[in-house]
Amino acid sequence: MEASGPFLRFEQVQKRYGALAAVDGVTLDIAGGSFVALVGASGSGKSTLLKMVNRLVEPDAGRVLIEGRDVAETPAPELRRRIGYVFQGIGLFPHMSVAENIGISPRIRGEKAERGRIAELLRLVDLEQSLAPRLPDALSGGQRQRVGVARALAAEPHLLLMDEPFGALDPVTRDGLGRRVRDLHRDLGLTTVMVTHDMAEALLLADRVLVMDGGRIVADTTPARLLAGNGGEVAQALVAVPRQQAEALAALGAGPR
Amino acid sequence: MNGLLEALLRLGTPLAEHVLLSAAALALGIVVALPLAVWASRSPLVARIALGFAALIQTIPALALLALFFPILLALRAVFGEGLPTLGFLPALLALALYALLPILRNAVTAQANMDPGVIEAADAMGMTFWQKLRLVEAPITAPYIMAGIRTAAVWVIGAATLATTVGQPSLGDPIFAGLQTQNWVLVLAGCIASAALALVADGLLGLVERGFATRRRALSLTGIGLALAGVLAAAISTQGSTRETVVVGAKNFSEQFILARLIGARLEEAGYNVRYRQGLGSAVIHGALTSGAIDVYVDYSGTIWANEMKRDDNPPPEEMVAEIAQWEKRTSGTQVVGRLGFENAYAFAMRGDRAAELGISSLDDLTPIASTLTIGGDVEFFERPEWTSVRDAYGLQGATTRSFTATFMYDALTSGAVDAISAFSSDGRIAADRLTVLYDPKRALPSYDALLLVTPDRAADMRFVNALRPLIGAISVEAMREANYAVDRTENKLSPDEAADRLAESIGR
Numbered sequence: 001m002e003a004s005g006p007f008l009r010f011e012q013v014q015k016r017y018g019a020l021a022a023v024d025g026v027t028l029d030i031a032g033g034s035f036v037a038l039v040g041a042s043g044s045g046k047s048t049l050l051k052m053v054n055r056l057v058e059p060d061a062g063r064v065l066i067e068g069r070d071v072a073e074t075p076a077p078e079l080r081r082r083i084g085y086v087f088q089g090i091g092l093f094p095h096m097s098v099a100e101n102i103g104i105s106p107r108i109r110g111e112k113a114e115r116g117r118i119a120e121l122l123r124l125v126d127l128e129q130s131l132a133p134r135l136p137d138a139l140s141g142g143q144r145q146r147v148g149v150a151r152a153l154a155a156e157p158h159l160l161l162m163d164e165p166f167g168a169l170d171p172v173t174r175d176g177l178g179r180r181v182r183d184l185h186r187d188l189g190l191t192t193v194m195v196t197h198d199m200a201e202a203l204l205l206a207d208r209v210l211v212m213d214g215g216r217i218v219a220d221t222t223p224a225r226l227l228a229g230n231g232g233e234v235a236q237a238l239v240a241v242p243r244q245q246a247e248a249l250a251a252l253g254a255g256p257r
Numbered sequence: 258m259n260g261l262l263e264a265l266l267r268l269g270t271p272l273a274e275h276v277l278l279s280a281a282a283l284a285l286g287i288v289v290a291l292p293l294a295v296w297a298s299r300s301p302l303v304a305r306i307a308l309g310f311a312a313l314i315q316t317i318p319a320l321a322l323l324a325l326f327f328p329i330l331l332a333l334r335a336v337f338g339e340g341l342p343t344l345g346f347l348p349a350l351l352a353l354a355l356y357a358l359l360p361i362l363r364n365a366v367t368a369q370a371n372m373d374p375g376v377i378e379a380a381d382a383m384g385m386t387f388w389q390k391l392r393l394v395e396a397p398i399t400a401p402y403i404m405a406g407i408r409t410a411a412v413w414v415i416g417a418a419t420l421a422t423t424v425g426q427p428s429l430g431d432p433i434f435a436g437l438q439t440q441n442w443v444l445v446l447a448g449c450i451a452s453a454a455l456a457l458v459a460d461g462l463l464g465l466v467e468r469g470f471a472t473r474r475r476a477l478s479l480t481g482i483g484l485a486l487a488g489v490l491a492a493a494i495s496t497q498g499s500t501r502e503t504v505v506v507g508a509k510n511f512s513e514q515f516i517l518a519r520l521i522g523a524r525l526e527e528a529g530y531n532v533r534y535r536q537g538l539g540s541a542v543i544h545g546a547l548t549s550g551a552i553d554v555y556v557d558y559s560g561t562i563w564a565n566e567m568k569r570d571d572n573p574p575p576e577e578m579v580a581e582i583a584q585w586e587k588r589t590s591g592t593q594v595v596g597r598l599g600f601e602n603a604y605a606f607a608m609r610g611d612r613a614a615e616l617g618i619s620s621l622d623d624l625t626p627i628a629s630t631l632t633i634g635g636d637v638e639f640f641e642r643p644e645w646t647s648v649r650d651a652y653g654l655q656g657a658t659t660r661s662f663t664a665t666f667m668y669d670a671l672t673s674g675a676v677d678a679i680s681a682f683s684s685d686g687r688i689a690a691d692r693l694t695v696l697y698d699p700k701r702a703l704p705s706y707d708a709l710l711l712v713t714p715d716r717a718a719d720m721r722f723v724n725a726l727r728p729l730i731g732a733i734s735v736e737a738m739r740e741a742n743y744a745v746d747r748t749e750n751k752l753s754p755d756e757a758a759d760r761l762a763e764s765i766g767r
Contacts, residue, residue: 080384091379095397108389
């Protein structure tokens with residue numbers, strides 16, 4: 001894969017909504033097996049860029065290639081069946097049980113979802129087997145997003161797209177699920193692109209951080225280099241937030257006993 | 258109470274027809290509304306147009322919507338040929354299906370619009386095709402809401418289907434309209450109870466289906482659907498029944514017509530035909546129904562055909578008029594005028610006897626000087642008819658106030674003093690019973706109205722059919738007809754049109 005070029009490539013992609021350039025000529029290569037975080041403030045264009053990969057958004061100009069092939073060449077349903085997608089809205093089908101939700105990928109490809117496979121996917125995301133027959137309504141927010149992750153992995157994708165996947169979860173759940181996803185990324189050999197506005201999350205999970213601002217990528221570096229002060233003004237402003245929080249917490253801990 | 262039970266038990270056929278009509282209209286409504294809803298969910302413009310159109314339809318009174326399909330279908334004959342029925346099942350089906358559209362469409366579109374956008378995003382991102390998304394996600398999630406819309410539509414359609422009677426489609430409106438015309442409230446009540454009960458049953462069964470969808474209990478939905486289909490099937494079987502040749506007797510919307518229809522029907526049944534009735538047809542549509550074969554036989558009046566169909570405004574003596582009508586009918590459509598029944602049901606202006614005496618009025622001439630103080634009552638079509646124009650102009654009645662009533666209520670309006678004079682009918686039993694004075698027409702402004710037996714072109718050569726009816730020619734005197742009419746119209750001890758027809762048959766010895 002590495003030899004034949006990058007796994008995922010953006011070439012001068014552009015998307016405008018009226019006068020606003022949501023994505024303004026982005027060119028970018030992502031290597032297979034990497035965990036990339038796309039960080040930026042609201043409206044920086046990070047979600048739009050992500051959704052161009054599975055064609056939930058079509059670019060006005062430029063193209064997106066997976067393993068050297070333009071995504072526009074593949075019919076959208078076929079393309080999407082090979083890409084895992086997890087997003088903040090989760091979007092579990094309310095009329096289907098947990099097992100049916102997870103089994104939907106094989107089902108739409110005309111295959112039968114095996115019970116063993118569903119049990120395995122539940123295990124992968126640390127969910128009890130007893131949840132399988134439940135409806136999504138009966139689950140907690142964290143459990144629901146775990147089902148969302150399991151559903152995305154059911155198609156055995158090589159590419160996992162995540163759009164603010166943990167945005168609606170409480171901090172403890174968020175931390176646990178984040179680490180779980182990081183492990184799955186490693187164990188399943190995925191290429192993962194995660195959109196988040198939370199720099200701390202990006203620094204902790206990703207091995208490459210891209211900072212977007214005004215539809216452009218303004219920083220492209222590693223967590224270590226970001227923490228060392230590199231990446232420019234916008235990136236450092238985002239890094240400053242968790243750093244100051246960490247320092248404040250440390251100060252509290254070291255304070256008079 | 259016994260009378261009501263008896264009336265209810267006799268509603269089998271109209272009930273079965275009502276069920277079939279409502280089910281067909283609902284099914285057609287669903288078949289049109291659902292694809293439209295899917296399209297609307299993909300295009301906000303389509304949603305706006307479709308909902309706007311359906312809402313517009315809803316503002317048209319159901320009765321008018323039904324009536325409008327007569328001219329529409331008549332115009333469509335240019336495309337589909339003369340075989341296109343303009344009366345009966347088809348116009349009723351189309352109008353009611355349009356009526357069913359709005360609640361189904363609105364619920365479907367609203368359910369789509371209110372669906373969690375995340376669910377749609379997930380379905381797309383999973384790689385579902387258009388049909389997979391529809392079948393696996395959108396349909397099951399919106400099903401309970403759509404079912405609620407179908408339920409509402411079913412109740413509306415069953416209620417509005419009673420009006421199908423007016424375009425010649427048998428329904429539970431038959432007893433309601435017949436009862437209204439003859440002031441037989443038991444009959445009206447029976448019709449209302451039956452249609453309300455039918456609506457409740459349909460609502461209950463569809464509610465079962467809805468609950469089944471909402472709670473994902475397939476057995477519940479299937480039970481509801483199964484029972485509803487069984488009901489429709491039973492109705493379909495019960496209307497099949499006989500293998501005898503079926504003929505349709507038409508009737509306009511007043512007692513005399515109901516009685517004559519039953520009199521004719523009884524004779525045809527004796528002759529071995531399976532008889533159905535289409536009653537409550539308006540004067541304007543019934544002639545067209547006969548020439549197009551929607552009905553096989555009915556009684557019309559010479560003056561009506563003369564003015565309405567032949568568009569003549571001269572006024573020849575009765576014999577000449579009838580002869581000319583017979584020729585004209587044969588020439589234009591092949592319709593056969595079998596002959597005159599023997600009595601006349603002419604428009605005749607009538608006043609309360611005491612009031613006429615008080616004012617010294619005996620002829621229409623006497624009304625001229627006091628025209629501006631008069632209120633004249635007419636049946637719903639009278640003031641639109643050339644007879645009124647003719648009388649008005651002949652006797653200078655332009656200044657009079659006019660009010661329209663259904664034929665039955667018109668007499669009550671006169672006796673209660675709400676109007677001074679009415680356009681009565683010469684064969685009406687209430688003229689004698691209410692001691693009314695019929696005003697003399699010295700200028701012969703009102704044409705004659707001999708009751709004529711008319712047979713549809715296709716039956717004109719059917720001798721068994723025509724011979725079964727021939728004994729009625731010249732057999733019914735105006736006195737006999739008045740008595741029969743009065744027996745149905747009076748408030749006390751009234752007879753049903755069926756019973757009155759039996760008595761009339763006895764009294765004329767046929």
